[in-house]
Amino acid sequence: MLRYIIRRLLYAIPILVGVNLITFTLFFVINTPDDMARMNLGVKYVTPAAIEKWKQERGYDKPLLVNYDENGLSKFTSTIFFEKSLAMFVFDFGRADDGRDIAYEIKTRMVPSLAIALPVFILGLLAYITFALLMVFFRATYIDLWGVVICVALMSISSLFYIIGGQFLIGKLWHLVPISGYAGGVDMGKFLLLPVIIGVISSAGANTRWYRTIFLEEMGKEYVRTARAKGLPESLILFKHVLKNAMIPILTGVVVIIPLLFLGSLISESFFGIPGLGSYTIEAINSQDFAIVRAMVFLGSMLYIVGLVLTDISYTLVDPRIRLE
Amino acid sequence: MLVKNDIYARIILLCAIVLMSACGDESWNNPYQAADADKNILYNAFVERPKHLDPAQSYSSNEIQLTAQIYEPPLQYHYLKQPYVLVPLTASRMPAVSYFNKDGYRLSDNARVADIAYTVYEISIKPGIYFQPHPAFAVDEQDEFLFHNLSDKETTKIYQLSDFPHMSTRELTAKDYVFQIKRLAHPKLHSPIFELMADYIQGLREFATTLEKVVDEKPEDNFYLDLNKFPLDGVQVVDDYTYHVKIKGKYPQFIFWLTMPFFAPIPWEAERFYSQQKLIEKNITLDWFPVGTGAYMLTENNPNQIMVLDRNPNFHGESYPTEGMPGDVINGLLDDAGKPLPFIEKIIYSRERESIPRWNKFLQGYYDASGIGSDSFDQAVQLIGQGEATVTDTMLAQGIRLEAAIAPSTYYMGFNMLDPVVGGISERARESAKKLRQAISIAVDYEEFISIFANGRGVPAHGPISPGVPGHREGEAGINPVVYDWKDGRAQRKSIESARTLLAEAGYPDGIDSSTGAPLVLYFDVTARSSEDKSMLDWMRKQFQKLNIQLVVRSTDYNRFQDKIRKGNAQIFEWGWNADYPDPENFLFLLYGPQRKVGNNGENAANYDNEEYNQLFEQMKNMRNNAERQQIIDRMIDILRHDAPWLWGYHPRIYGLYHSWYKNVKPNRMAHNTVKYHKIDAALRQQRRQEWNKPVLWPLVLVLIVATLGLIPAFMAYRRRERGVALGLSRHDS
Incomplete structure (x- = not known):
């Protein structure tokens, strides 16, 4: 398995280089280094000399991909792409255009993002699987029928509606929790209650239906019939045997997103005033801060690859027949 | 069972x-610490995270609400008086201004501008002013700085300034002001006003070149550039409390710059302290942790969540103004006359990116003031007459009041004068284009625009100068006769028929080019718009359709839009300007020929160039505000109105809502260091919060x-x- 993991991680290198190249190309198709300089220097009293100085100091005065003024390897190494990309592979994200350390910023903002994303993920997973199993348990009864109706209704509503509606009802009308805000330590709870509840509810419809489908498929298999024939209680069949055998499709969708939980949620964090990473990339795109954009895209793609590897490993844990070679 | x-x-x-x-008594939805409930704290929100708090770099309106409370330039605007009046802040008196000829002989105050080689501003500051407590000033028993050469070990547990075990202060001197002026030329700071100031402050450009050379020779990151070692000809320390600034020629507007944080003092110790690489790696920089002498000091800087300003224990003291405008006594704005400032102990700015939670928290009493978004406008404000507004009954019941002020800004639609259709190439074409622009000026109904798209929050502009700024005229004398008639005591837009007549005279009868027989098509360059702006663009098309002109909207991203403007490739465009200071020069230079965007990289986006206007501008810019200057301005504006390089658009009116416990608030769109005058009745706030949030x-x-x-x-x-x-x-x- 170790060889497999090492091989997968080595495959990640060309993927990350490719992602970096695409990010670089897309960014500089829209924004030139001159635009970046103007964005930073402001709209008033900006002269070409000031723009040149800004670019020179930050290394944006070089050609983007190929430097025809240089010879040999320097043609490719003395470029913005090479100089800005290389350091990221040792996790040196450098500084944002406003001079602040990107790694420090990511570390600081990761915690609030996780504070919402982790409870939503764990509670959500438990709730969706439980509800799905209950619906399967009560399949073909009014509980199952109404469960599906409610799931479809929940799926049909935009997550933004849940947030605004939740803030209006629970925060504004009933005054039960703060409408928005964040604090560390013990005060964190009152701020996270509403976003976590809304986070769980807003995804409940789609996820519960998805898990219900998986479990229903398992219910038709022979081992379930055998278990029933042996006289096992239905609840035991569901919560022990069916759940365990349905883990492969569940893990496929779940494990891959675990590392991405660090990156937070744009809308939720924005409405609830959570100082997380959710808006970091979009703010950087708006302010044309390439240093942040490339760092965040690199981190996102890297975490996704880690998620995929973890998914593969998790298969071996739930199904002993699977071997990673 | x-x-x-x-x-x-x-x-x-x-x-x-x-x-x-x-x-219990505590509200469940209180987003703040329960222990702070009855404390003298001001709660406010901010949307955009500040990028720079270094006074040499910061130039955004969202940053100045912080920096203006911390840094103290020598002058400030009087809080209550209108029109804007300059008064000393740390200066002991208003600067003494002396003019000199090229031989160094002093000239009289009325000397001809051509004779003035340079101007000297002598600025004297008050003694006994001290900086806020800061580790940069901390010294040991041998007077050696404790934290100027930090080791790796010493910085291990340092994450913010409060982690330093010792703080100290020192007296403010003239050297600190001179040091900051030198910082404007620092090659690593990229001060946004450097290029402008280099044209005026003697020797500043050469000083910057010297510094650049020094930096180029020492490329390492942790190199400390000691500005004290390099003299700057245009700025001299006379004694501990006096310094001179030497300005090339005459530039009377320089005095307004002395109210901005760009000219606030920075102690060299702070620059030295913050230059340490170990601190930079932890984002502990002057750009993040300011050092000032103002009423407040920044004690928590988490721009994603919260910014906290605490009262500066070393604040030199200042009194609430004893004079104001006639209505100020009735409005209770002079109740605290002469009392020591500041009234508020702490300011907490919370980041609130979305308008809905921000507005709801204001209604719950968790923010003391709020702006008004378009989605909550009807809930908050009702219009009661011509441009007059008041709060709705619901707001009134909560004790919320409305304060409004016209911003020293202008939003306009510009014509590119280099464009052959709207600008004209030949003399005849220029005359034709002028009539076309005049016709469009009449057709585009900005009264309707303000009513529909700005909820009435604006004043139709009759020229570039905003109300409240010298040079602006009110009433009949101030109307634009090309677009308006004065009828029944108010300005009335001319009929669309008169616009059609002008259009026909321009060679486009009924919107058809008489020379080619083709319909007239004009191009409106805008930055990429959201779906919400579609109605605004549709409305604009309809305004042009009144003249049977087809308006094609060319939407692009902001970078490409700026590029078009710089290269003169746009035809009609929208733009705006926020004045830096309340002087007509700061508006009229936007149409001064040598300030053209194309070729000169100036601020004149319309590329308007009128010889007479240019001459009058050069004459006017160096004058004092008197009848003669007003006469010149009147003539300049008359030229502009007839040439119509802009549709004058409107001057925005800014509305603010304030709770009953928030006192001493008078909008002053030029002064930003106003929190020190404000007052909070914390007991009343706590009572209301409890009532409203059970x-x-x-x-x-x-x-x-x-x-x-x-x-x-x-x-x-x-x-x-x-x-x-x-x-x-x-x-x-x-």
Whole structure:
């Protein structure tokens, strides 16, 4: 398995280089280094000399991909792409255009993002699987029928509606929790209650239906019939045997997103005033801060690859027949 | 069964205890610490995170609300007086201005501008002003700085300034002001006003070149550039409390710059302290942690969440103004006349990116003031007459009041004068284009625009100068006669017929080019718009359709838009300007020929160039505000109105809502260091918060009941299923 993991991680290198190249190309198709300089220097009293100085100091005065003024390897190494990309592979994200350390910023903002994303993920997973199993348990009864109706209704509503509606009802009308805000330590709870509840509810419809489908498929298999024939209680069949055998499709969708939980949620964090990473990339795109954009895209793609590897490993844990070679 | 009932009873009891325990005085939805409830704290929100707090770099309106409370330039605007009046802040008196000829002889105050080689501003500051407590000033028993050469070990547990075990201060001197002026030329700071100031402050450009050379020779990151070692000809320390600034020629507007944080003092110790690489790696920089002498100091800087300003314990003291405008006494704005400032102990700015939670928290009393978004405008404001507004009854019931002020800004639609259609190439074409522009000026109804798209929050512009700025005229004398007639005591837009007549005279009768027979098509360059702006663009098309002109909207991203403007490739465009200071020069230079965007990289986006206007501008810019200057301005504006390089658009009116406990608020769009004058009645706020935010518990009970009622049949069905037998077996048995 170790060889497999090492091989997968080595495959990640060309993927990350490719992602970096695409990010670089897309960014500089829209924004030139001159635009970046103007964005930073402001709209008033900006002269070409000031723009040149800004670019020179930050290394944006070089050609983007190929430097025809240089010879040999320097043609490719003395470029913005090479100089800005290389350091990221040792996790040196450098500084944002406003001079602040990107790694420090990511570390600081990761915690609030996780504070919402982790409870939503764990509670959500438990709730969706439980509800799905209950619906399967009560399949073909009014509980199952109404469960599906409610799931479809929940799926049909935009997550933004849940947030605004939740803030209006629970925060504004009933005054039960703060409408928005964040604090560390013990005060964190009152701020996270509403976003976590809304986070769980807003995804409940789609996820519960998805898990219900998986479990229903398992219910038709022979081992379930055998278990029933042996006289096992239905609840035991569901919560022990069916759940365990349905883990492969569940893990496929779940494990891959675990590392991405660090990156937070744009809308939720924005409405609830959570100082997380959710808006970091979009703010950087708006302010044309390439240093942040490339760092965040690199981190996102890297975490996704880690998620995929973890998914593969998790298969071996739930199904002993699977071997990673 | 008894045992189970016992469990249910216990659960219900536990829920009841939890609910009852929450029925205390504290509101459940209070986003702040309960211990701060009755403290003298101002709570406000911010949307955009500040990028720079270094006074040499910061130039955004969202940053100045912080920096203006911390840094103290020598001058400030009088808080209550209108029009804007300059008064000393740290200066002991207003600067003494002396003019000199090229031989160094002093000239009289009325000397001809051509004779003035340079101007010297002598600025004297008050003694006894001290910087806020800061580790940069801390010294040991041998007077050696404690934290100027930090080792790796010493910085291990340092994450913010409060982690330093020692703080100290020192007296403010003239050297600190001179040091900051030198910082404007620092090659690593990229001060946004460097290029402008280099044209005026003697030797600043050469000083920057010297510094660049030094930096180029020492490329390492942790190199400390000691500005004290390099003299700057244009700035001299006279004594501990006096310094001179030497300006090339005459630039009377320089005095307004002395109210901005660009000219606030920076102690060299701070620059030295913050230059340490170990601190930079931890984002502990002057750009993040300011060092000032102002009424407040930044004690928490988390721009994603919260910015906290605490009262500066070393603040030199200042008194609330004793004079104001006639209405100020009635409005209670002079109740605190002469009392020591500041009134508020702490300011907490919370980041609130979305308008809905921001607005709702204001209504709950958790923010002391709020702007008004378009989505909450009808809920907050009702219009009661011509441009007059008041709060709605709901707001009034909460004790919320409205304060409005016209911003020293202008939003306009510009014509590119280099464009052959709207600008004209030949003399004849220029005359034709002028009539075309005049016709469009009449057709585009900005009164309607303000009413529909700005909720009435604006004043139609008759020229570039905003109300409240010298040079602006009110009433009949101030109307634009090309677009308006004065009827029944007010300006009335000319009829569309007169616009059509002008259009025909321009060679486009009924919107058809008489020379080619083709319909007239004009191009409106805008930055990429959201779907919300579509109605605005549709409205604009309809305005042009009144003249049968087809308006094609060319939407692009902001970078490409700026590029088009720089290269003169746009035809019609929208732009705006926020004045830096209340002088007509700061508006009229936007149409000064040498300030053209194309070729000169100036601020004249329309590329307007009128010889007479240019000459009058050069004459006017160096004059004092008197009748003669007004006469010149009148002539300049008359030229502009007839040439119509802009549709003059409108001057925005800024509305602010304030709770009843927030006092001494008078909008002053030029002064930003105003929090020191404000006052909070914390007891009243706490009382109102408690009244407005009592938790409503019945929904919780309802949810519990519904959940229980839903679970019972499910539980019964579960039991039935688990105890039941297979259907086939059951039939067989029966």
